[in-house]
Amino acid sequence: MRRVCCICGEFETQSRKSSFSFFSIPKKHGLLRANEIQLVERRISAWNAILGQYLNRHYGIQCVCSNHFHSGKPSYLYLDNDVDWVPSKNLSNLQQHEESGIENVADCSLQSEALISTESEMVPNSVPGISCDIHCEDSNYDKNYNDTQLHSLIEESKKLKETIGSLEEKLKKEKLINRITDNDKMTKFYTGLKSWKLFLVMYKLLLPGIDHCSLSTKRSLQTEEQFLLVLMRLRLNLSEQDLAYRFHISQTSVSSYLAKWIDVMYIRLSRNFMVWPTREALRKSTPTYFRNKFPGCVSIIDAFEIPLERFNNLLARSSTFSFYKGRNTIKYLISVTPVGSISYISQGYGGRSTDVHITLDKKMLL
Numbered sequence: 001m002r003r004v005c006c007i008c009g010e011f012e013t014q015s016r017k018s019s020f021s022f023f024s025i026p027k028k029h030g031l032l033r034a035n036e037i038q039l040v041e042r043r044i045s046a047w048n049a050i051l052g053q054y055l056n057r058h059y060g061i062q063c064v065c066s067n068h069f070h071s072g073k074p075s076y077l078y079l080d081n082d083v084d085w086v087p088s089k090n091l092s093n094l095q096q097h098e099e100s101g102i103e104n105v106a107d108c109s110l111q112s113e114a115l116i117s118t119e120s121e122m123v124p125n126s127v128p129g130i131s132c133d134i135h136c137e138d139s140n141y142d143k144n145y146n147d148t149q150l151h152s153l154i155e156e157s158k159k160l161k162e163t164i165g166s167l168e169e170k171l172k173k174e175k176l177i178n179r180i181t182d183n184d185k186m187t188k189f190y191t192g193l194k195s196w197k198l199f200l201v202m203y204k205l206l207l208p209g210i211d212h213c214s215l216s217t218k219r220s221l222q223t224e225e226q227f228l229l230v231l232m233r234l235r236l237n238l239s240e241q242d243l244a245y246r247f248h249i250s251q252t253s254v255s256s257y258l259a260k261w262i263d264v265m266y267i268r269l270s271r272n273f274m275v276w277p278t279r280e281a282l283r284k285s286t287p288t289y290f291r292n293k294f295p296g297c298v299s300i301i302d303a304f305e306i307p308l309e310r311f312n313n314l315l316a317r318s319s320t321f322s323f324y325k326g327r328n329t330i331k332y333l334i335s336v337t338p339v340g341s342i343s344y345i346s347q348g349y350g351g352r353s354t355d356v357h358i359t360l361d362k363k364m365l366l
């Protein structure tokens with residue numbers, strides 16, 4: 001007798017090689033170990049819940065074809081959490097059968113007749129109608145069983161959704177940016193800005209520049225977090241790797257964010273915040289004690305040096321070597337007003353340049 005899929009009716013023939021594989025419905029047999037018996041029993045009832053009412057719908061040895069397993073075959077007996085522990089794919093045929101009830105009855109009686117004529121010893125009842133009634137009672141029993149199972153699955157899915165929701169909430173709270181928001185003390189510690197409001201003002205000022213230069217790039221971090229990362233780097237001098245671990249991104253991303261944001265900060269902040277004050281503004285803002293001591297002072301200048309890595313190019317290496325620091329540096333001239341705000345920063349000079357050269361070059365004293 002040919003093997004047939006009791007769900008979709010696909011059957012095995014000798015003349016054509018079927019593209020489906022066929023799997024027997026689990027049975028209890030004598031070779032089982034003690035710990036396997038319970039599992040097998042559970043599996044049999046699970047399969048029955050799905051297939052029970054549709055068994056013997058198609059003539060042949062009742063099997064399930066590979067079309068109803070996600071991996072193409074049933075999972076191993078011990079993997080009872082696996083989706084393929086029972087047939088779970090392409091079961092829509094079942095529903096169609098259920099909906100077309102009238103056809104089912106006709107089909108059912110035809111099937112029964114076929115079964116009776118060929119296997120009369122297996123089906124003692126020779127009246128098709130009675131055999132169909134028995135079938136229907138079975139159907140009701142299995143339907144109730146399915147309903148209970150469905151109900152418990154719905155309950156379980158509700159619980160899982162709640163768990164996911166609470167975990168998402170927890171994860172949100174764990175994010176540094178969410179902990180800093182509205183916490184001025186933390187904002188001050190991590191960014192140097194005195195409040196979260198100030199952080200947002202600065203962020204909004206810089207954002208158009210960032211949006212403009214990152215239209216085509218894929219972001220792994222929200223722009224607000226990128227700005228926080230950059231400020232943390234500037235404030236705490238954290239290494240790129242450290243920031244990568246804190247923000248769960250790669251070091252390459254940290255590096256590219258720093259390069260991008262610092263460029264935008266230079267362009268947008270230097271214009272807005274670094275202004276040379278007017279004499280009137282200076283007169284009003286200079287502290288009295290300072291004004292009495294240094295009445296004509298408009299700015300205090302100094303050159304500062306930032307260490308560099310050694311260049312491979314010999315000319316670049318020698319022009320950036322600072323004898324004063326004993327290593328390669330880049331040098332800037334900075335000017336602050338008597339009240340302490342930065343009013344000017346020069347372009348970069350090699351560490352070899354003297355302070356006098358830079359000052360005269362920028363004609364600061366003229």
Ligand SMILES: [Zn+2]
Pocket residue numbers: 005006007008009010064065066067068
């Ligand atoms: Zn099938």
